[in-house]
Amino acid sequence: MxxxxxxxxxxxxxxxxxxxxxxxxxxxxxxxxxxxxxxxxxxxxxxxxxxxxxxxxxxxxxxxxxxxxxxxxxxxxxxxxxxxxxxxxxxEKSKIEKQLGKFKVLDNFKNKLLNNSRIINENGVWYGYVYDNYNYFGKDSELNQANLDYNKVDKENDLVGIKDGNVIFVKDYKKYRLIADGIIYGIPGKKEFLETLVNIKHFDKKEENLDKDFIILRALSKRLTEKSQKKEEIIKILYNYILENLKYDEELKEGNYNIFSGIKTFKDKVGVCQGYVELLTLMLAFNNIKAEIIKGDVVNSRDFPKIGHAWIKIDNFYYDPTFDDPLGAKTTKKFEDYYYYKIPRDIFYTNRFDLGKTPEFLKKLTLEQRQTYVDQNIYSLYNKYKDSNLNILNVVKFKKLLGLSAKEEININSVIKKFGFSEIGENGKVEINGKTRYIEKMNYFEINDKNISSVMHQINFKMEDYKIFKIKENSKEKYLISNDYKLR
Structure with a gap:
């Protein structure tokens, strides 16, 4: 061959x-x-x-x-x-037609669902069927005209299809316009993309034509990458675009389904993980690059297990734009500071599980215990990846620098012991490099044992760029960390 x-x-x-x-x-x-x-x-x-x-x-x-x-x-x-x-x-159509064809009584049904995606193309436009409930007969022998009449199944209006090997009948359904086929002709992952649009309609139930927005997005996706020929360059450009132009929705208002939609996240510039990855996946698709959206749980997330997460896979690597866009960061990260860009599966999954595969015991642990669990997972892979430039390893490298084990948490004392501090006196007086100076202004994080780990993650563990200060306020000592201060 x-x-x-x-x-x-x-x-x-x-x-x-x-x-x-x-x-x-x-x-x-x-x-x-x-x-x-x-x-x-x-x-x-x-x-x-x-x-x-x-x-x-x-x-x-x-x-x-x-x-x-x-x-x-x-x-x-x-x-x-x-x-x-x-x-x-x-x-899919052939298999479903074969299954339906076994029952002569179904021949005259006008509305047949002939794919598993619940979509249909009519005159060059894709539509999606949305419904919450369906009926079926437990045995094939019960599928006869008498039972159809008794259950008031309507051949003219009811939808008939196959689910889990059974013939189903749907009375209450809605057919929503999704997108013109010409806009997405030839994109990779077209079937999955259309399924995503159907799922959004299941929640927002809006009658709307978003073709113009999709066309604008397609043009932008190509314009951003028009000077790039390499696949890796294109992925990097679009990943950067997502992080530089979107804002994570912290409020998660009930009933606001726009934040879950890729195209509406693009329009509003606000979304959540689902909106981020849907948008990135579509922009990649317009550049002939297929990405797979994966849903699951991130166990060291503060909102685990109440709220799930979504990320993407391209070839054999994984990407998480949402987690590279942390809420605490007021400025966009530099590309070299990304944690979750092009990560191998074993180390990417040190803190997450695919949907339905999360062990129950993790749901009973505190955030600190879950973080320790994740750190131990990363520790176990450290020797395999220690010569790489993966930022996800920084926490392990930092703990090793402080002399801590995987189970030990980063704390103020261990950081001060390693890096020292300068004490701020009256009028901002401070000793730096053996000289007396005065701090005129300073942007800083206040650090304590509760937040020191998250702050270190936020600054990417780059202590060479930062300085620690101690200050007394109302007889209480506080520690501050800053790389943005003015001295006189």
Whole structure:
């Protein structure tokens, strides 16, 4: 098979003469793709696997392609993504039609749900079915006209489909407009994206046309990356855009579902983790990069286990833009300070679990105990990654610098013992480097045993950039940490 595949790829390059790079119309690109698909299908024998092989090949060629060839490869990727989506949908439709076809009594139903995504394309526009309840018969033998009539099942209006192997009937449902197909033609993860739009409609139940907003976002996504050819550069640019332009919604007002929607987070510039990752995933998709949204729990989060979390996976690495945009930071982080950008799975999952897989015992621990649990997990991987530049390891490096074990918490005394402090006297008098100076103004964090760990995380454990001060107020000693102060 490998020999036939190589022949098909050779033919592909014969079609793509270097002299004609950049001269292809959309119709010609489609013709080239269909020839390539047909040739490789003969070798592979399965449509979906064929698209996967082509996808791998196009990704590999994109790594070394010049600007002209890269444009053609990206156009071919779009066709391949669309083919993959179509084949997936056709496969689901075929299986469901086969299951429904076993029951003659269902032949005349007008509204059939023929995919697991609850979506339908009508005249180039995608719609989603939203419903809360459905009915089904426990046994196939009960699915007959008499029982349909008795249960007042309406062939003209009720929705019929398959769920968990059973034929279901839906009386109360709503069909919502989602998006024009042309806007998302050829994006990777198209099926999952449409499912996300349906899920949002399940909550907000708004009749609206957001096509203009999606078109604006698509144009922006491409404009931001137009000078970048490398996949890694594109991911970095879009990740930065998310963190520089969005604000995390701290209030989580009941009934405000906009914060969970990627496109509405883009419009409002405010959202939560779901909005962040949906927006980033869509911006990546408009640049032919597929990202998978993953939901779960972060066990050292303050709101665990009440509130879940969402992050994304690209290839074999993980990204969490929300956790790189902490609430306490008043200024945007520098890229080199990100903790959760392109992290391998084992170390990324030291503080989290996929949805439904979180051990029950963790839900009974205090935040401090959960943080210790996470620190121990990171400690166990320290030797594997100690030579890397992963910021997620900084807490372990810092504890080792202080002489602390994984179980020991960072505290004021251990930090002062290592880095010392300067005492602030009357009128801001302070001794620094053997000289008497006076502090005119200072922006600072007050630190204590309760918040020292979170403050250290916030400054990325870069104590070389900061200085600790001690001050007495009302006979009480306080410690301050600052890298922004003016002396005279």
């Amino acid at each position: 490998r020999g036939k595949l190589l022949v098909a790829i050779f033919i592909f390059f014969m079609i793509l003469s270097p002299k004609s790079f950049g001269e292809y119309t959309t119709a010609q690109i489609n013709q080239i793709y269909e020839k390539l698909y047909t040739k490789i299908l003969v070798s592979v024998g399965n449509g979906i696997k064929t698209t996967e092989k082509i996808g791998e090949f196009l990704d590999k060629k994109s790594e070394t392609a010049d600007k002209n060839l890269l444009k053609i490869l990206n156009d071919l990727k779009k066709e391949n993504n669309e083919k993959y989506f179509s084949l997936k949908m056709e496969s």
